[in-house]
Amino acid sequence: MPADTTPIVEMRGIVKNFGPVRALRGVDLRLDRDEVLGLVGDNGAGKSTLMKVLTGVHQPDGGQIFFEGQQVRFESPHASRMNGIEMVYQDLALAGNLSVDNNIYLGREMTRGYLGGLIKFLDHKGMAREAVRLLERLRIDIRSVDYRVETLSGGQRQAVAIGRSAGFEAKVVIMDEPTAALAVKEVGKVLDLIHGLKDHDVAVILISHRLQDIFAVCDRIMVLRQGQVVGNTPKSQTSMDEIVALITGAQESAIREMWEAA
Amino acid sequence: MSATATTTPETKARRLTVSSVLDRFGIGLALILLMIILAMLSPEYFLTEDNLNNVFRQSSVNAMLALGQFLVILTAGIDLSVGAIMALSMIMMALSSHELFKLYAAFYAQAAPTALPDPQSTTFMLVLTGVCIAIGLAIGLFVGLLNGWGTTKLRLPHPFIVTLGMMNIARGATDLISGGAPITGVPTPMRAFGAGVILLFKKPDGEWFVVPVALLVVIAFYFAFWVLLKHSKMGRHIYAVGGNIQAARYAGINVDRVLNWVYVLCGGTAAIAALLLAGRTNSGYPKAGVGAELDAIAAVIIGGASFFGGRGTVIGTFIGVLIMGFIRNGLNLLNVSVFWQEVAIGVIIIAAAFVDVLRRHAASRT
Numbered sequence: 001m002p003a004d005t006t007p008i009v010e011m012r013g014i015v016k017n018f019g020p021v022r023a024l025r026g027v028d029l030r031l032d033r034d035e036v037l038g039l040v041g042d043n044g045a046g047k048s049t050l051m052k053v054l055t056g057v058h059q060p061d062g063g064q065i066f067f068e069g070q071q072v073r074f075e076s077p078h079a080s081r082m083n084g085i086e087m088v089y090q091d092l093a094l095a096g097n098l099s100v101d102n103n104i105y106l107g108r109e110m111t112r113g114y115l116g117g118l119i120k121f122l123d124h125k126g127m128a129r130e131a132v133r134l135l136e137r138l139r140i141d142i143r144s145v146d147y148r149v150e151t152l153s154g155g156q157r158q159a160v161a162i163g164r165s166a167g168f169e170a171k172v173v174i175m176d177e178p179t180a181a182l183a184v185k186e187v188g189k190v191l192d193l194i195h196g197l198k199d200h201d202v203a204v205i206l207i208s209h210r211l212q213d214i215f216a217v218c219d220r221i222m223v224l225r226q227g228q229v230v231g232n233t234p235k236s237q238t239s240m241d242e243i244v245a246l247i248t249g250a251q252e253s254a255i256r257e258m259w260e261a262a
Numbered sequence: 263m264s265a266t267a268t269t270t271p272e273t274k275a276r277r278l279t280v281s282s283v284l285d286r287f288g289i290g291l292a293l294i295l296l297m298i299i300l301a302m303l304s305p306e307y308f309l310t311e312d313n314l315n316n317v318f319r320q321s322s323v324n325a326m327l328a329l330g331q332f333l334v335i336l337t338a339g340i341d342l343s344v345g346a347i348m349a350l351s352m353i354m355m356a357l358s359s360h361e362l363f364k365l366y367a368a369f370y371a372q373a374a375p376t377a378l379p380d381p382q383s384t385t386f387m388l389v390l391t392g393v394c395i396a397i398g399l400a401i402g403l404f405v406g407l408l409n410g411w412g413t414t415k416l417r418l419p420h421p422f423i424v425t426l427g428m429m430n431i432a433r434g435a436t437d438l439i440s441g442g443a444p445i446t447g448v449p450t451p452m453r454a455f456g457a458g459v460i461l462l463f464k465k466p467d468g469e470w471f472v473v474p475v476a477l478l479v480v481i482a483f484y485f486a487f488w489v490l491l492k493h494s495k496m497g498r499h500i501y502a503v504g505g506n507i508q509a510a511r512y513a514g515i516n517v518d519r520v521l522n523w524v525y526v527l528c529g530g531t532a533a534i535a536a537l538l539l540a541g542r543t544n545s546g547y548p549k550a551g552v553g554a555e556l557d558a559i560a561a562v563i564i565g566g567a568s569f570f571g572g573r574g575t576v577i578g579t580f581i582g583v584l585i586m587g588f589i590r591n592g593l594n595l596l597n598v599s600v601f602w603q604e605v606a607i608g609v610i611i612i613a614a615a616f617v618d619v620l621r622r623h624a625a626s627r628t
Contacts, residue, residue: 102501106510
């Protein structure tokens with residue numbers, strides 16, 4: 001496939017209001033193919049709202065969304081998923097009572113038709129086989145896909161959740177704080193996994209409060225503050241201090257402090 | 263996660279520990295143990311064909327109610343209305359058999375059509391039975407759907423509420439329709455479901471080895487529900503809804519549809535229980551199944567299903583029903599007071615729920 005420079009996702013001038021609250025005030029976002037974009041900002045800066053607009057949970061009050069160069073309007077999360085945009089939820093949307101492969105195929109179970117397709121039964125073996133292949137492909141280390149998810153560690157669960165979202169023709173995977181609930185030693189594994197998604201032609205948007213994670217895996221970092229983009233730079237051209245300053249609005253507040261002191 | 267290179271995951275866990283064996287077969291072992299104890303305490307009678315068939319026949323109503331209740335409990339819900347649905351369905355089966363018979367007999371006497379069967383004929387009785395079962399089943403399914411809608415459309419806080427209301431509504435409707443009086447006599451083919459036996463084979467002593475029809479009905483439904491839960495998308499989704507309703511929603515599962523179906527099926531099993539009870543008692547009576555919902559819940563919990571949802575098996579529920587049936591039967595044979603039987607059942611319910619708590623602790627890391 002020739003190099004395609006059209007961004008996989010482009011959002012232009014996104015506006016979203018919740019009553020009097022102006023959550024997003026004209027946000028532009030560009031996500032290239034095979035890119036890991038870090039999305040950072042303080043609580044309430046609009047990160048999650050922006051992602052909910054992208055996945056169709058919220059409808060924007062203004063602005064346009066382009067997916068693979070085409071203008072789109074996702075009416076529901078289902079619609080965005082059908083187009084290959086997957087979200088990995090912060091609270092790990094897995095059913096602990098089901099096995100790993102059951103979770104990976106939850107809601108899109110493979111079936112086999114019997115009596116000329118009149119009756120459809122689950123294809124247990126097929127799903128287990130494909131789940132194994134998926135975990136291998138993504139180098140996710142779990143002894144058996146037959147284990148119930150509740151018996152796995154936090155990192156393994158997160159890996160299953162990511163594998164689940166990345167595994168099915170996903171073109172964009174959005175992750176909201178994937179490392180927040182993990183033990184320190186497991187964070188590295190999950191970060192490796194995120195980084196590895198690039199090799200499978202999956203673009204990633206990573207939301208995290210842990211800047212060291214953002215700097216470890218992202219190609220570009222976008223900073224939101226009070227519903228606006230205040231920074232958007234390749235990782236190589238910025239520093240953690242600069243990002244922190246942008247997130248907190250340190251420079252601005254320093255000026256304000258001077259004014260108040262005067 | 264190991265720090266070394268990835269190993270190929272297996273499709274099947276190969277782990278056979280004491281706890282996993284107990285987890286899978288513990289309830290079956292408990293049943294076998296109970297049967298051995300009862301066989302020793304009542305060596306001359308407990309294991310006879312008559313007694314066992316008696317237990318199966320008596321347990322068949324609870325078995326059907328427990329099967330539907332099991333589905334509901336799998337979704338972390340509860341259905342308090344199954345006993346009342348059974349009574350309503352039973353009264354409607356008995357009443358409609360009487361009324362339809364009268365209508366047809368009057369019509370037949372007046373028109374005397376040669377092409378149609380005599381009201382007293384077997385053909386007509388079979389048709390009548392079919393129609394009445396359909397009416398009873400439709401009522402069960404419909405009340406179940408109302409329960410589902412109460413949960414999914416009215417968004418009542420817990421199925422406890424809607425099914426508690428429905429329990430009173432259905433019981434009241436049953437009394438209104440019947441005037442509080444039993445209706446005696448149902449068509450002969452209908453009686454076969456509750457009281458009939460199938461002659462399987464001749465034993466060496468010349469007697470027939472018989473199986474109650476009710477037991478076969480129960481086994482057929484348990485098998486069908488096992489297929490549903492184990493091998494269909496709907497079954498997988500029922501487990502997912504019970505395990506993590508939010509995860510089920512994120513996965514694109516239509517949770518409301520799943521819940522509606524579960525309550526509809528539960529109402530349906532209550533109607534089948536009504537058929538078995540009407541057949542066994544040759545009547546419909548408005549006080550049928552008072553408190554039966556609690557027996558059904560007890561059987562499900564004894565059978566190892568988790569009250570938190572998402573855990574339990576069809577076979578476990580069946581064993582739970584049998585354990586309750588054998589305890590009542592065994593204590594009867596031993597001339598133990600009915601009151602002590604209830605104490606025993608109560609202790610077992612609490613013990614079974616405690617086992618589930620232990621199991622959850624052992625299974626989950628967090």
